[in-house]
Amino acid sequence: MEPSVTRRKFVQAMGVGAGSAAGLAPLAAQASDGPKEAVKIVAVACSPRPGKTTAQALGICLEAAKAVDPQRIETELIDLAEMEIPAYLAAGIPLKPGDQDDFPDVAEKLSDRNVMAIVVGSPVYFRSPTALCKAFIDRCFALRRGRFALSDKVGGAVAVGGARNGGQELTLQVIQSAMMCQEMIIVGDGRPTAHAGASVWNIGNDDISGDEIGVATLKNLGRRVAEVALKREPSDA
Numbered sequence: 001m002e003p004s005v006t007r008r009k010f011v012q013a014m015g016v017g018a019g020s021a022a023g024l025a026p027l028a029a030q031a032s033d034g035p036k037e038a039v040k041i042v043a044v045a046c047s048p049r050p051g052k053t054t055a056q057a058l059g060i061c062l063e064a065a066k067a068v069d070p071q072r073i074e075t076e077l078i079d080l081a082e083m084e085i086p087a088y089l090a091a092g093i094p095l096k097p098g099d100q101d102d103f104p105d106v107a108e109k110l111s112d113r114n115v116m117a118i119v120v121g122s123p124v125y126f127r128s129p130t131a132l133c134k135a136f137i138d139r140c141f142a143l144r145r146g147r148f149a150l151s152d153k154v155g156g157a158v159a160v161g162g163a164r165n166g167g168q169e170l171t172l173q174v175i176q177s178a179m180m181c182q183e184m185i186i187v188g189d190g191r192p193t194a195h196a197g198a199s200v201w202n203i204g205n206d207d208i209s210g211d212e213i214g215v216a217t218l219k220n221l222g223r224r225v226a227e228v229a230l231k232r233e234p235s236d237a
């Protein structure tokens, strides 16, 4: 028995076909000695306020992710604040006259084969993610249905609250639970903080820089997301 059995080897050993292991790249791709493909890490900011503390927090997280391998890692921040993401479309209700839907562009970016990791950040609203975050999560149902387009992508979560213990942990859990429904690979903030993700405090005046512990969780999450993303190979799931 080999001391370490990777998921890929396990799937092979079990004789499971490509259909069940849709998120895994062909072995030939892994064995290739050619130049390695870019690893994209996308963060989605779910505050209704553009560029505020949630977007800032995700910026810190992405910077730490990029630092893991600046040559190979590409990052992008998608700020949902100025987009229209109607939640009712997830339930099959047609777009109402006069409404706009910006979700398809976001969905296309997230399902790109080179996107290996997605970090979702939300402000804490009444100890939960924002309505915008929930609308985004619900709309991602379309990526799950039939094809599990986010399967095996690495998932991280960020929560920013106006209080130190204002409901960040519950907010992180809601985001991560949705990621599990997408067959994503959830990671928390890496060591030494090593807990459930980035838990950040907007100390006042929309400033998170003074929250040293929160900033540490952001950096450790970014690093951890990148480390695990780099272990993945692009796939056309």
Ligand SMILES: Cc1cc2nc3c(=O)[nH]c(=O)nc-3n(C[C@H](O)[C@H](O)[C@H](O)COP(=O)(O)O)c2cc1C
Pocket (backbone or CB within 6 Å): 047, 048, 049, 052, 053, 054, 055, 122, 123, 124, 125, 126, 127, 128, 160, 161, 162, 163, 164, 165, 166, 167, 202, 206
């Ligand atoms: C409607 C509403 C509800 C909020 N509820 C909470 C809460 O339950 N706990 C908390 O810590 N902060 C709460 N806050 C504060 C926000 O989470 C905090 O200001 C956050 O930094 C906002 O993120 P943004 O700067 O990205 O918009 C609430 C803010 C609003 C507007």
